[in-house]
Amino acid sequence: MTEAPLPAVGAVDFDAFVRRRASAGALVVQPRMGFMDPEAMRAGLAATRAADATTVGTLTLDSYTRLRDEAALATALAEGRPLNGYPLTTHPPEVTARMLAGLRGPDFPVQVRHGSAVPRHIFESMIGLGLSASEGGPISYCLPYGRTPLAQSVRNWADSTRLFATLRERGAQPHLESFGGCLLGQLCPPSLLVAVSVLEALFFHQHGVRSVSVSYAQQTNATQDREAVAALRRLCAELLPEPSWHVVIYAYMGLYPVTPRGAYRMLASAAELAVRSGAERLIVKTVAESMRIPTVEENVAALEFAAAAADTVRGWTGGEVAEVDADNEVYREAAALVDAVRDLHPDLGTALAEAFTKGYLDIPYCLHPDNQGRTRSYIDEEGRLRWADSGDLPFGRGGDGGGLAGRARTVTSAALHADLHHVRYAYDADEGPADDILAAVALPALPALPPGP
Amino acid sequence: MTAPARRDAHEPTPSGPGAPGGGAPATPGGTVVLGTVPSDSHTWNLVLLQLLLEECGFEVVNLGPCVPEELLVEECLRHRPELVVISSINGHGYADGLRLAPRVRARPELAELSMIIGGKLGVGGEAADRERGSRALLEAGFDAVFFDAAAADLRRYLLSGERPGEAAAAPALEEEYARGELAGASSAS
Ligand code: B12
Numbered sequence: 001m002t003e004a005p006l007p008a009v010g011a012v013d014f015d016a017f018v019r020r021r022a023s024a025g026a027l028v029v030q031p032r033m034g035f036m037d038p039e040a041m042r043a044g045l046a047a048t049r050a051a052d053a054t055t056v057g058t059l060t061l062d063s064y065t066r067l068r069d070e071a072a073l074a075t076a077l078a079e080g081r082p083l084n085g086y087p088l089t090t091h092p093p094e095v096t097a098r099m100l101a102g103l104r105g106p107d108f109p110v111q112v113r114h115g116s117a118v119p120r121h122i123f124e125s126m127i128g129l130g131l132s133a134s135e136g137g138p139i140s141y142c143l144p145y146g147r148t149p150l151a152q153s154v155r156n157w158a159d160s161t162r163l164f165a166t167l168r169e170r171g172a173q174p175h176l177e178s179f180g181g182c183l184l185g186q187l188c189p190p191s192l193l194v195a196v197s198v199l200e201a202l203f204f205h206q207h208g209v210r211s212v213s214v215s216y217a218q219q220t221n222a223t224q225d226r227e228a229v230a231a232l233r234r235l236c237a238e239l240l241p242e243p244s245w246h247v248v249i250y251a252y253m254g255l256y257p258v259t260p261r262g263a264y265r266m267l268a269s270a271a272e273l274a275v276r277s278g279a280e281r282l283i284v285k286t287v288a289e290s291m292r293i294p295t296v297e298e299n300v301a302a303l304e305f306a307a308a309a310a311d312t313v314r315g316w317t318g319g320e321v322a323e324v325d326a327d328n329e330v331y332r333e334a335a336a337l338v339d340a341v342r343d344l345h346p347d348l349g350t351a352l353a354e355a356f357t358k359g360y361l362d363i364p365y366c367l368h369p370d371n372q373g374r375t376r377s378y379i380d381e382e383g384r385l386r387w388a389d390s391g392d393l394p395f396g397r398g399g400d401g402g403g404l405a406g407r408a409r410t411v412t413s414a415a416l417h418a419d420l421h422h423v424r425y426a427y428d429a430d431e432g433p434a435d436d437i438l439a440a441v442a443l444p445a446l447p448a449l450p451p452g453p
Numbered sequence: 454m455t456a457p458a459r460r461d462a463h464e465p466t467p468s469g470p471g472a473p474g475g476g477a478p479a480t481p482g483g484t485v486v487l488g489t490v491p492s493d494s495h496t497w498n499l500v501l502l503q504l505l506l507e508e509c510g511f512e513v514v515n516l517g518p519c520v521p522e523e524l525l526v527e528e529c530l531r532h533r534p535e536l537v538v539i540s541s542i543n544g545h546g547y548a549d550g551l552r553l554a555p556r557v558r559a560r561p562e563l564a565e566l567s568m569i570i571g572g573k574l575g576v577g578g579e580a581a582d583r584e585r586g587s588r589a590l591l592e593a594g595f596d597a598v599f600f601d602a603a604a605a606d607l608r609r610y611l612l613s614g615e616r617p618g619e620a621a622a623a624p625a626l627e628e629e630y631a632r633g634e635l636a637g638a639s640s641a642s
Contacts, residue, residue, distance in 0.1 A: 063545050072549070084544040146518050292544075293577070417604070
């Protein structure tokens with residue numbers, strides 16, 4: 001870092017903002033949004049801020065920035081070739097500062113989301129710009145995002161987290177969200193998602209970031225999802241050293257419904273999960289998800305719809321968090337995973353790398369070279385995600401891992417295709433989940449299907 | 454279904470593996486190198502295509518996410534595959550593909566290799582871009598380009614020797630949805 005005096009950052013505390021709004025009865029909603037062009041990005045943030053919902057802003061970075069491919073960035077910018085996100089480290093800092101001016105502030109925090117296992121350059125840019133909220137983690141921004149060796153990602157993330165923590169010296173509260181609740185987006189049994197989220201939050205603490213959020217991506221069965229969020233909350237309450245944390249739900253991160261109605265149903269279910277499980281924040285998806293990067297308008301429609309759906313559900317529940325067995329199967333499995341990993345080494349980074357070597361953590365279908373690839377998942381008759389093969393996951397050591405008996409199933413392309421499309425088909429059907437919410441909340445004007453080939 | 458753009462749209466029938474002009478292999482078998490472009494980290498597409506290719510009788514070398522150009526070239530030289538399949542869905546497949554194909558073709562040993570690309574190749578989706586994009590990728594060195602195609606299109610390409618130039622009727626995703634796609638198709642293999 002440079003000696004030059006850095007601008008004061010102000011007191012934007014992402015977690016405090018979210019929890020304040022949540023305790024006032026609002027679900028904070030947030031888009032996944034990133035455009036190459038600063039003007040477009042500014043318009044997107046302005047529209048997010050102005051939306052009829054309690055929002056926070058997002059800067060999603062493009063794939064070249066994530067991988068630090070400077071040649072590709074230079075070519076794309078010179079030739080005006082579109083990128084799939086905002087190139088934060090390539091646009092001059094003044095350009096980004098101007099893009100953000102007057103938008104971000106104590107009432108509208110902006111979070112940077114990027115998916116990089118080599119994130120130092122991104123954190124340096126954020127620090128220079130006083131952007132104090134981001135996302136990631138040594139596992140969750142490595143295994144789903146490329147081929148950087150895990151041990152290297154752990155070192156990089158330890159280093160960047162410590163660097164980010166220095167923002168406190170400038171009066172800001174650096175905040176990190178674990179992406180552990182998503183991993184590959186689909187077909188991962190919830191216990192592993194919960195465990196990785198908790199472990200990464202602990203990792204952030206170990207390296208000096210004390211304001212954290214833990215994530216959980218909606219999966220295939222609403223009851224199992226509620227159990228998972230209950231498990232996540234219980235583990236955080238038990239293990240995190242400070243109370244400055246909240247839960248963020250991601251609307252489904254796998255193959256998304258293709259019909260507009262199906263897409264809104266999916267989002268309504270995600271909002272319902274957030275409200276019924278007591279989560280504070282929700283990241284939405286739009287009608288365009290299955291096909292292309294959404295427009296600003298589609299994002300605003302999704303934010304407003306999700307906020308209205310959440311209000312409707314809250315009207316039904318009176319804000320009561322649904323009762324679920326706190327000692328449920330997801331909790332038992334997740335606790336077994338967390339304990340087994342923490343027992344490996346006092347330095348959590350070392351423990352995490354070793355856990356993957358031993359197969360104590362093993363993500364189904366993940367092709368990353370450091371993932372053992374001995375686990376497989378499937379969707380059972382009730383739509384719950386289960387282990388078809390739990391490989392070397394340490395389930396003997398805590399929970400009984402209910403229903404884990406290694407059911408050997410040969411996976412064909414048709415079977416995998418069916419499991420990948422399970423959610424899409426259920427939500428695109430004539431009648432589907434969350435129809436009760438759709439009856440109560442007006443659907444945004446449904447767009448004509450986007451232009452086909 | 455989405456008909457692929459072909460390098461030589463006038464070739465009457467697809468010819469054997471590795472044939473100049475790049476028809477689909479008429480008889481399945483042999484090795485396929487499967488991978489993606491350097492910037493793309495999506496892998497479910499690779500997992501699914503691997504299973505599908507194996508069911509079509511190929512042995513698959515799956516290179517996984519974010520394949521550096523050098524690695525692709527090395528693996529092609531090592532395995533001398535019947536076919537190289539590049540699958541990308543992050544929206545950078547087009548731009549990365551333009552850089553990647555010439556790198557492969559620059560090796561004289563790989564100049565005649567059959568190499569195709571498909572997936573969600575561009576950011577945004579206007580039909581004009583798709584056509585222009587396909588043409589540019591063919592010129593860059595791919596033998597066939599499947600813009601916004603479904604996995605079933607690859608299967609059809611490999612097994613049926615379909616003729617090029619059939620009009621794309623509907624967005625692949627919708628059609629895939631309507632037909633239940635692979636679930637029905639795979640019993641034929
Ligand atoms: C799961 C997912 C992820 C996971 C991926 C984890 C992993 N390791 O795989 C995570 C969350 C990590 C992720 C990250 C990102 N994602 Co993503 N992701 C998805 C999602 C939801 C599903 C993709 C999937 O699993 N597909 C499963 C395969 C089996 O199906 P398919 O995609 O339809 O592929 C079929 C066809 O394309 C065809 N096909 C594919 N290749 C080929 C090749 C040939 C030759 C043929 C014939 C056919 C063919 O066959 C496939 C199988 O049927 C999609 C949206 C959706 N579809 O619902 C977005 C999506 C693909 N992601 C997108 C983006 C942009 C990203 C990010 C860049 C983040 C961002 N800016 O938003 C990063 C990627 C970073 C990087 N370096 O690349 C965009 C791409 C937009 C575009 N193309 O214009 C999508 C469409 C979402 C959106 N609407 O914005 N993503």
